[in-house]
Amino acid sequence: MNRKDRRAAQRLGRSADVGAADQAQQLFAQALQHHRLGQFPEAERYYRSMLAVKPKHEHSLYNLGLLALQTGRNELGAEMLGKAIAINGRDPEWRYNYGYSLQQGGRLDEAAEEYGHAVALKPDYAEAHLNLGNLLLRLGRLTEATVSYQRVAALKPDFAETHYNLGNVLAMQGKTDEAVACFERSIAIKPLAEAHNNLGIALANDPARAEQALAHYRQALAINPRFVEAETNIANLHAARGEYEKAAELFGKIVKANPDHVDAHESLARVLIVAGKAVTAIPILAQALKLRETPTAKSLFVTCLRQVRSGADHPALRELTLRALTESWGDPADVADFVQSLIKAGPETGPAIARATAAWPKRLTAAELFGGVDVERIFADRLLSTWLEIARVTDLGTERFLTLARAVLLRRAGEASPSAIGGNELRFWAALAQQCFTNDYVFAATAEEDAAAARLRDSLAAALDSGAPVGEAQLFAAATFGRFDSLLNAARLLDHDWSDEVQAVLTQQLVEPQQERDLAVALPRLTPVTDEVSRQVQGQYEHNPYPRWIKAPPAPERMPAQLRQYSFFDTMQHPYGETDGAGVEALIAGCGTGRHVVEIAQRYPKARILAVDLSMASLGYAARKTRELGLTNVEYAQADILELGNLGRSFDVIEASGVLHHMRDPFAGWRVLLSLLKPQGYMQIGLYSELARQQIVAARRFIAERGYGAGADDIRRARQDLIAASADPLLKEVTALGDFYTVSDCRDLLFHVQEVRFTLPQIDAFLRETGLRFVGFDLDASLRSAYAARFPDDPTMTNLEQWHIFETQYPRTFINMYQFWVQRSL
Numbered sequence: 001m002n003r004k005d006r007r008a009a010q011r012l013g014r015s016a017d018v019g020a021a022d023q024a025q026q027l028f029a030q031a032l033q034h035h036r037l038g039q040f041p042e043a044e045r046y047y048r049s050m051l052a053v054k055p056k057h058e059h060s061l062y063n064l065g066l067l068a069l070q071t072g073r074n075e076l077g078a079e080m081l082g083k084a085i086a087i088n089g090r091d092p093e094w095r096y097n098y099g100y101s102l103q104q105g106g107r108l109d110e111a112a113e114e115y116g117h118a119v120a121l122k123p124d125y126a127e128a129h130l131n132l133g134n135l136l137l138r139l140g141r142l143t144e145a146t147v148s149y150q151r152v153a154a155l156k157p158d159f160a161e162t163h164y165n166l167g168n169v170l171a172m173q174g175k176t177d178e179a180v181a182c183f184e185r186s187i188a189i190k191p192l193a194e195a196h197n198n199l200g201i202a203l204a205n206d207p208a209r210a211e212q213a214l215a216h217y218r219q220a221l222a223i224n225p226r227f228v229e230a231e232t233n234i235a236n237l238h239a240a241r242g243e244y245e246k247a248a249e250l251f252g253k254i255v256k257a258n259p260d261h262v263d264a265h266e267s268l269a270r271v272l273i274v275a276g277k278a279v280t281a282i283p284i285l286a287q288a289l290k291l292r293e294t295p296t297a298k299s300l301f302v303t304c305l306r307q308v309r310s311g312a313d314h315p316a317l318r319e320l321t322l323r324a325l326t327e328s329w330g331d332p333a334d335v336a337d338f339v340q341s342l343i344k345a346g347p348e349t350g351p352a353i354a355r356a357t358a359a360w361p362k363r364l365t366a367a368e369l370f371g372g373v374d375v376e377r378i379f380a381d382r383l384l385s386t387w388l389e390i391a392r393v394t395d396l397g398t399e400r401f402l403t404l405a406r407a408v409l410l411r412r413a414g415e416a417s418p419s420a421i422g423g424n425e426l427r428f429w430a431a432l433a434q435q436c437f438t439n440d441y442v443f444a445a446t447a448e449e450d451a452a453a454a455r456l457r458d459s460l461a462a463a464l465d466s467g468a469p470v471g472e473a474q475l476f477a478a479a480t481f482g483r484f485d486s487l488l489n490a491a492r493l494l495d496h497d498w499s500d501e502v503q504a505v506l507t508q509q510l511v512e513p514q515q516e517r518d519l520a521v522a523l524p525r526l527t528p529v530t531d532e533v534s535r536q537v538q539g540q541y542e543h544n545p546y547p548r549w550i551k552a553p554p555a556p557e558r559m560p561a562q563l564r565q566y567s568f569f570d571t572m573q574h575p576y577g578e579t580d581g582a583g584v585e586a587l588i589a590g591c592g593t594g595r596h597v598v599e600i601a602q603r604y605p606k607a608r609i610l611a612v613d614l615s616m617a618s619l620g621y622a623a624r625k626t627r628e629l630g631l632t633n634v635e636y637a638q639a640d641i642l643e644l645g646n647l648g649r650s651f652d653v654i655e656a657s658g659v660l661h662h663m664r665d666p667f668a669g670w671r672v673l674l675s676l677l678k679p680q681g682y683m684q685i686g687l688y689s690e691l692a693r694q695q696i697v698a699a700r701r702f703i704a705e706r707g708y709g710a711g712a713d714d715i716r717r718a719r720q721d722l723i724a725a726s727a728d729p730l731l732k733e734v735t736a737l738g739d740f741y742t743v744s745d746c747r748d749l750l751f752h753v754q755e756v757r758f759t760l761p762q763i764d765a766f767l768r769e770t771g772l773r774f775v776g777f778d779l780d781a782s783l784r785s786a787y788a789a790r791f792p793d794d795p796t797m798t799n800l801e802q803w804h805i806f807e808t809q810y811p812r813t814f815i816n817m818y819q820f821w822v823q824r825s826l
Contacts, residue, residue, distance in 0.1 A: 092122035160190035196220035244275035278307035302330030310341035331553035332391035388431035413477035430501035433479035440743030453481035520620030527643030541615035544744035575682035581607030590659025594622025657686030
């Protein structure tokens with residue numbers, strides 16, 4: 001928006017008629033003469049001389065303030081003008097100029113107040129109304145800004161910029177038709193390129209007026225051929241129609257003509273991603289990040305990695321990926337496949353993983369496993385160590401390499417005098433210990449390894465009891481086979497002065513679990529847990545909180561208005577509002593370990609969130625992570641959804657993803673939650689799909705036939721049997737799922753005490769019965785595009801009968817659950 005501050009004429013103040021002989025009058029007269037001639041140093045000298053004689057001479061104070069503004073000394077200008085106003089605040093021009101000085105100094109609220117005084121003293125002061133409107137717009141006070149612009153329009157109906165500004169502020173309030181009328185009036189007076197462009201944006205909100213929008217974008221370019229924003233909007237319009245090749249072509253031309261234009265690079269990458277060409281988008285985003293590191297470019301880079309899933313190793317790409325992980329550009333789980341493909345493509349680590357896979361289940365010596373290369377290069381693989389520290393390994397080959405590496409460490413720890421560990425090797429073993437804790441010790445172990453690990457833990461406990469020294473090799477080896485908080489006298493480990501790597505392992509295994517227990521004890525219990533199925537589910541998650549996560553993804557960015565067609569939320573008012581969630585009461589039912597809660601709390605810091613779960617262990621984990629991140633807008637409590645009907649509260653938003661399908665009667669739980677939802681409130685639901693989970697059904701049948709229980713040892717053995725049964729395509733599919741790679745996640749995936757699966761016709765029937773409006777699925781843009789191509793007659797993508805046809809044709813569409821939003825009527 002091109003807005004210009006309008007200064008007053010800054011008319012110099014005049015003195016009172018006090019007689020030519022008066023010294024003060026002579027000083028002031030000379031000051032005025034020099035000031036009018038642009039002789040500012042001389043003028044200032046006379047003004048100050050005048051003030052030495054008459055310290056409260058209002059005109060000298062005022063004019064000295066103006067002179068200071070004219071010579072770039074805003075702070076002095078505001079000071080002098082403020083003193084003048086304190087003596088005489090009845091002149092609207094004085095008030096205006098004082099407001100201008102405050103605005104220049106960043107004191108925006110005070111400046112708005114002074115402009116307000118100016119227009120109160122002089123209601124027809126058009127420039128003051130205009131500056132006030134511009135400032136109110138900057139402050140986000142849109143309704144007041146609208147009033148100011150409307151007054152300017154009434155005073156100066158032929159001033160094109162006023163109608164343009166009024167159109168902008170109306171558009172920001174969603175008053176599209178009024179905004180269009182203002183832009184058209186502005187253009188009729190003076191055909192500004194910016195007005196044509198913004199009129200196009202307003203018209204583009206209505207798909208039926210897209211051609212009109214396109215015409216105005218072209219008019220903007222006819223006036224200003226180098227107007228990049230108009231070119232961008234034309235490309236976005238083609239993208240909105242699903243014409244991705246055309247959009248990419250146009251964005252490509254913009255990038256070529258404007259190689260330093262970061263937004264153009266990002267827009268081109270976004271269109272390529274939506275078109276399923278994420279590989280092509282990666283170098284474009286790499287260039288964008290070189291130009292300027294924006295949150296949008298970082299988020300899009302992570303989106304690319306999620307879609308690409310695998311890639312050849314390249315130093316620049318590896319470095320960007322490493323930064324994405326360490327700086328939390330996105331959720332590590334989203335890029336697991338890509339990161340692990342880079343690790344396996346590494347020149348040293350890759351062959352070691354291949355050797356482990358080929359030898360499995362044989363245990364290899366250190367030389368056999370790490371090969372003839374300098375083993376230090378494997379230990380120095382920062383991408384591997386970082387991944388082990390912050391995420392779950394979800395690749396079978398990498399798991400087998402780490403399992404054999406753990407065996408190497410165990411043998412080394414069992415030596416009479418194991419050598420000291422340092423440098424990159426220290427970090428590698430520490431990272432492996434952290435990974436083993438994160439995956440709940442899911443790696444397969446031989447009977448000999450279990451016995452050796454037990455002896456090692458006994459010797460470690462004895463050393464702690466006697467005060468004998470503990471070596472890092474013994475400590476790390478023990479940490480890769482079991483939790484320290486189950487070890488006698490383990491807390492004494494915290495009394496030692498360890499390296500940062502060792503301290504990280506001890507913090508993870510001893511300090512944080514104790515924090516979680518302490519926090520859980522202090523949390524309120526809102527309801528009893530009496531339902532038998534609820535109690536069984538509670539017991540499962542007390543033993544195996546799900547999921548165990550380390551790094552929170554960043555809060556998602558608000559998508560630019562002209563790009564909302566790429567987003568699921570284009571069919572609804574955003575349930576948490578357009579900004580910070582102020583005034584929104586939200587319930588997260590079945591919050592687990594709090595990963596999603598944290599995302600919502602970060603994105604909407606002023607929303608009030610109640611997060612409940614059956615499991616105190618899960619809630620303790622969630623509370624710790626929330627506290628670590630400094631979030632204060634979340635209240636955690638234990639509760640059973642079935643008992644929440646008497647809570648005595650209602651909510652604008654309720655989210656229940658991945659919880660209802662673990663109830664005896666999911667629809668009963670859904671009805672309870674519905675009773676807590678305010679009229680017009682939104683509800684997000686996540687349910688298992690019957691069609692998408694046939695591989696889970698096959699695996700659960702396989703497990704039941706072999707009599708495996710849900711204990712950790714049985715889960716480990718069952719995993720190996722499922723891996724060995726890879727000739728069955730359904731069972732092989734299970735082993736590719738991320739949740740297969742930790743004990744807790746695998747229990748949730750394959751050994752859950754209660755699981756109900758749904759079809760879309762069942763969900764549709766319930767929505768019709770309860771009068772809920774289906775708003776839409778939360779899906780990747782590529783899936784939305786595929787559905788749009790299959791069913792172009794359903795632009796809102798809310799026809800569940802057609803979605804059922806689509807899912808029947810593509811049964812893995814909802815592999816991660818049906819995730820959708822509904823809205824309650826009055």
